[in-house]
Amino acid sequence: MKTPTDASQGSERRLTARGRERREQLIAYATLRFARDGFHPTSVSEIVDGVGVGKGVFYWYFASKDELFIEILRAAQQDLRRTQLKAIGPTDDPLEAIEAGIRAGALWMAEHPDLRRLFEFARTDETFAKVMRSGQRQLVAQAAQRLSTAVEHGLIPPRDPEALAHAILGITNQLTMVYIDSAQRRPEELADLVVSICRNGYAGS
Amino acid sequence: MKTPTDASQGSERRLTARGRERREQLIAYATLRFARDGFHPTSVSEIVDGVGVGKGVFYWYFASKDELFIEILRAAQQDLRRTQLKAIGPTDDPLEAIEAGIRAGALWMAEHPDLRRLFEFARTDETFAKVMRSGQRQLVAQAAQRLSTAVEHGLIPPRDPEALAHAILGITNQLTMVYIDSAQRRPEELADLVVSICRNGYAGS
Amino acid sequence: MKTPTDASQGSERRLTARGRERREQLIAYATLRFARDGFHPTSVSEIVDGVGVGKGVFYWYFASKDELFIEILRAAQQDLRRTQLKAIGPTDDPLEAIEAGIRAGALWMAEHPDLRRLFEFARTDETFAKVMRSGQRQLVAQAAQRLSTAVEHGLIPPRDPEALAHAILGITNQLTMVYIDSAQRRPEELADLVVSICRNGYAGS
Amino acid sequence: MKTPTDASQGSERRLTARGRERREQLIAYATLRFARDGFHPTSVSEIVDGVGVGKGVFYWYFASKDELFIEILRAAQQDLRRTQLKAIGPTDDPLEAIEAGIRAGALWMAEHPDLRRLFEFARTDETFAKVMRSGQRQLVAQAAQRLSTAVEHGLIPPRDPEALAHAILGITNQLTMVYIDSAQRRPEELADLVVSICRNGYAGS
DNA sequence: AATGAATGAGTCTTCATTCAT
DNA sequence: AATGAATGAAGACTCATTCAT
Numbered sequence: 055m056k057t058p059t060d061a062s063q064g065s066e067r068r069l070t071a072r073g074r075e076r077r078e079q080l081i082a083y084a085t086l087r088f089a090r091d092g093f094h095p096t097s098v099s100e101i102v103d104g105v106g107v108g109k110g111v112f113y114w115y116f117a118s119k120d121e122l123f124i125e126i127l128r129a130a131q132q133d134l135r136r137t138q139l140k141a142i143g144p145t146d147d148p149l150e151a152i153e154a155g156i157r158a159g160a161l162w163m164a165e166h167p168d169l170r171r172l173f174e175f176a177r178t179d180e181t182f183a184k185v186m187r188s189g190q191r192q193l194v195a196q197a198a199q200r201l202s203t204a205v206e207h208g209l210i211p212p213r214d215p216e217a218l219a220h221a222i223l224g225i226t227n228q229l230t231m232v233y234i235d236s237a238q239r240r241p242e243e244l245a246d247l248v249v250s251i252c253r254n255g256y257a258g259s
Numbered sequence: 260m261k262t263p264t265d266a267s268q269g270s271e272r273r274l275t276a277r278g279r280e281r282r283e284q285l286i287a288y289a290t291l292r293f294a295r296d297g298f299h300p301t302s303v304s305e306i307v308d309g310v311g312v313g314k315g316v317f318y319w320y321f322a323s324k325d326e327l328f329i330e331i332l333r334a335a336q337q338d339l340r341r342t343q344l345k346a347i348g349p350t351d352d353p354l355e356a357i358e359a360g361i362r363a364g365a366l367w368m369a370e371h372p373d374l375r376r377l378f379e380f381a382r383t384d385e386t387f388a389k390v391m392r393s394g395q396r397q398l399v400a401q402a403a404q405r406l407s408t409a410v411e412h413g414l415i416p417p418r419d420p421e422a423l424a425h426a427i428l429g430i431t432n433q434l435t436m437v438y439i440d441s442a443q444r445r446p447e448e449l450a451d452l453v454v455s456i457c458r459n460g461y462a463g464s
Numbered sequence: 465m466k467t468p469t470d471a472s473q474g475s476e477r478r479l480t481a482r483g484r485e486r487r488e489q490l491i492a493y494a495t496l497r498f499a500r501d502g503f504h505p506t507s508v509s510e511i512v513d514g515v516g517v518g519k520g521v522f523y524w525y526f527a528s529k530d531e532l533f534i535e536i537l538r539a540a541q542q543d544l545r546r547t548q549l550k551a552i553g554p555t556d557d558p559l560e561a562i563e564a565g566i567r568a569g570a571l572w573m574a575e576h577p578d579l580r581r582l583f584e585f586a587r588t589d590e591t592f593a594k595v596m597r598s599g600q601r602q603l604v605a606q607a608a609q610r611l612s613t614a615v616e617h618g619l620i621p622p623r624d625p626e627a628l629a630h631a632i633l634g635i636t637n638q639l640t641m642v643y644i645d646s647a648q649r650r651p652e653e654l655a656d657l658v659v660s661i662c663r664n665g666y667a668g669s
Numbered sequence: 670m671k672t673p674t675d676a677s678q679g680s681e682r683r684l685t686a687r688g689r690e691r692r693e694q695l696i697a698y699a700t701l702r703f704a705r706d707g708f709h710p711t712s713v714s715e716i717v718d719g720v721g722v723g724k725g726v727f728y729w730y731f732a733s734k735d736e737l738f739i740e741i742l743r744a745a746q747q748d749l750r751r752t753q754l755k756a757i758g759p760t761d762d763p764l765e766a767i768e769a770g771i772r773a774g775a776l777w778m779a780e781h782p783d784l785r786r787l788f789e790f791a792r793t794d795e796t797f798a799k800v801m802r803s804g805q806r807q808l809v810a811q812a813a814q815r816l817s818t819a820v821e822h823g824l825i826p827p828r829d830p831e832a833l834a835h836a837i838l839g840i841t842n843q844l845t846m847v848y849i850d851s852a853q854r855r856p857e858e859l860a861d862l863v864v865s866i867c868r869n870g871y872a873g874s
Numbered sequence: 875a876a877t878g879a880a881t882g883a884g885t886c887t888t889c890a891t892t893c894a895t
Numbered sequence: 896a897a898t899g900a901a902t903g904a905a906g907a908c909t910c911a912t913t914c915a916t
Contacts, residue, residue, distance in 0.1 A: 109887085110901065315914085712890080
């Protein structure tokens with residue numbers, strides 16, 4: 055019925071330099087607050103007040119609170135994937151690639167505790183779980199691919215590569231959450247720990 | 260003229276049989292809805308409507324929505340711990356105990372997908388994270404204790420037992436989430452998978 | 465997704481005597497304000513403030529502002545139809561019935577200027593036009609039926625009875641609007657005038 | 670720097686050819702949307718988006734949304750009156766003039782369904798009712814004048830000419846609304862129907 | 875124990891309008 | 896002439912909680 059206005063259009067509106075800045079400012083501040091207080095408990099009012107702009111500004115840049123959150127999630131997922139790919143680089147050794155991937159993932163999580171929290175919440179809210187599943191699928195597929203190759207080359211015992219990939223994800227999430235949020239370990243230490251446990255489990259040599 | 264202390268006191272009020280039933284009914288329905296739609300998106304109105312009672316009933320049995328949720332969380336955590344302890348039984352073999360604990364944990368998660376989802380959300384909301392941390396601390400302590408023993412006995416290589424415990428938790432959560440919610444594996448299969456990966460990691464024999 | 469709450473249920477909720485009173489009070493005041501200031505310009509806040517209750521009360525009794533308006537329209541249309549039928553009574557003479565119908569319609573409009581204004585607006589807003597069309601269809605059908613009978617009996621010259629019914633409606637609306645809102649004529653006078661013009665047009669004897 | 674009087678002055682600013690075009694474009698599109706969706710539900714944003722210009726443009730050409738609407742109404746009323754006068758031409762026969770006026774009015778309404786809808790709404794909103802009343806007064810006065818003459822010449826039975834004029838208006842509005850919006854009759858047919866009913870009522874020969 | 879009614883702060887969102895460029 | 900950005904009051908509606916009965 056109604057022609058959508060403002061940011062509600064599917065395509066992004068053309069923004070000036072100042073506009074792009076404002077947008078980033080809003081995203082940054084919202085990320086902070088969503089991570090600290092939760093998505094639902096953080097109101098749009100608090101966000102615009104925190105940034106020091108009028109309420110309309112928010113809706114000039116984002117179609118809704120949900121859309122902003124989804125955008126944050128998407129960008130973060132993409133950044134994680136890219137960081138990981140860059141870290142792995144052009145290796146031929148599958149085991150090396152796997153380890154590099156795990157390490158890069160753990161480091162990213164350690165260095166982006168806010169985004170990690172958002173991921174965690176998003177998985178629990180059906181509105182955002184969809185987005186998370188799609189992103190996670192890609193992440194897991196990448197890892198599973200490399201694990202599969204390693205199995206074929208006889209470098210690791212045969213086991214469901216997808217399950218392994220998920221296990222790695224679970225370990226990374228949990229250890230990052232516990233040891234980074236409590237500041238008990240530095241990112242590099244943490245990454246080493248994650249790699250070691252992923253590789254050997256509790257009984258491995 | 261009755262003193263309207265209601266449920267606000269920490270101690271539970273004395274309830275008739277019917278009262279206890281009502282209370283359970285409310286808890287059960289709320290758990291369902293919190294798991295399906297999320298805690299914040301589910302209103303008290305929806306809960307009482309779903310159960311078919313007036314709004315006052317809710318506040319007769321629970322001091323607040325938050326308190327109800329906390330109670331659900333506490334009871335679930337306790338049930339998980341007890342289930343695990345019972346499954347382990349009076350073994351002397353640390354390795355056996357560890358495996359039994361992991362298996363029991365995975366099974367419990369697989370059989371209580373709603374509660375698992377609530378756990379997941381609760382960890383992301385500062386209001387409930389406190390409760391979760393305390394419960395998780397106990398769970399991890401139990402596991403770490405056994406892992407520590409196994410290390411002392413030379414049954415497994417020396418590694419930070421607490422980190423291992425967390426890793427086990429992470430693997431269990433992640434694999435249960437993925438494979439149970441998507442109905443891809445039966446609980447027992449899933450438990451085997453979790454045990455196997457926890458023990459060996461991806462590279463272990 | 466969400467189970468509807470409060471008045472959003474299709475069926476009316478069970479109300480106490482006090483509740484029914486409140487409801488009527490809200491309807492009466494809203495009718496007044498919608499008629500005086502227009503539907504869109506009248507906010508729900510103004511309505512509850514005018515009645516002296518909290519904002520939630522409105523949504524306890526009505527699912528939305530739109531629904532309240534539709535209910536007002538429906539009730540008014542029904543009242544008009546019933547008033548007209550009662551006024552016509554069990555006549556055998558078609559001409560008499562037609563005249564009685566016109567007179568009753570004009571009187572009702574003259575005595576309910578607020579509702580007449582609401583009708584007028586409702587016809588111009590696609591959200592409510594549907595409701596209006598359905599009510600008007602019934603009204604016109606009743607009149608057309610009687611006109612058709614009169615034609616068959618040779619009491620009036622043959623002309624499209626439905627068109628005649630609409631013409632009667634148009635005359636009634638317009639003359640009531642002009643002469644009642646400006647207080648230039650009393651309802652009975654007005655009704656006589658409407659009947660006379662409907663019967664003869666400008667050139668008829 | 671220029672004094673930013675903009676369109677706020679009563680007198681129109683001097684516009685270039687391109688400017689005049691833009692203005693007409695905005696008026697045309699706004700008319701469309703106001704008629705289709707209603708005045709209140711159509712936002713200025715939607716209008717400028719629909720035309721494909723920035724928001725400032727609107728306020729360059731019009732002092733406000735209300736003013737734009739009033740201008741549309743005024744222009745339409747003027748066009749209707751002029752069309753009617755031109756159709757009547759320099760007749761001496763009052764009856765012929767009356768009929769020509771009715772026919773021209775009905776035709777105009779049939780050919781401008783959007784404007785007819787706007788008229789209808791405008792009458793129900795106190796902000797615009799003033800404008801409508803003034804325009805309608807002129808229209809009715811013209812018709813009443815001719816009816817009065819016809820009465821004096823003994824061409825039609827004596828009846829309040831102003832009331833007759835309003836009745837004609839009511840019939841025209843109602844029949845146009847019903848039969849044009851539903852596309853059941855062509856404008857010329859409709860005009861014939863209106864003339865016939867206005868002349869004879871339902872009982873006239 | 876339980877209900878219907880009520881509260882009112884708070885939520886997200888819209889929108890007419892203005893302004894700097 | 897025109898644009899993107901900004902304002903902020905106002906809008907409809909929600910909801911945890913309380914209260915009288």
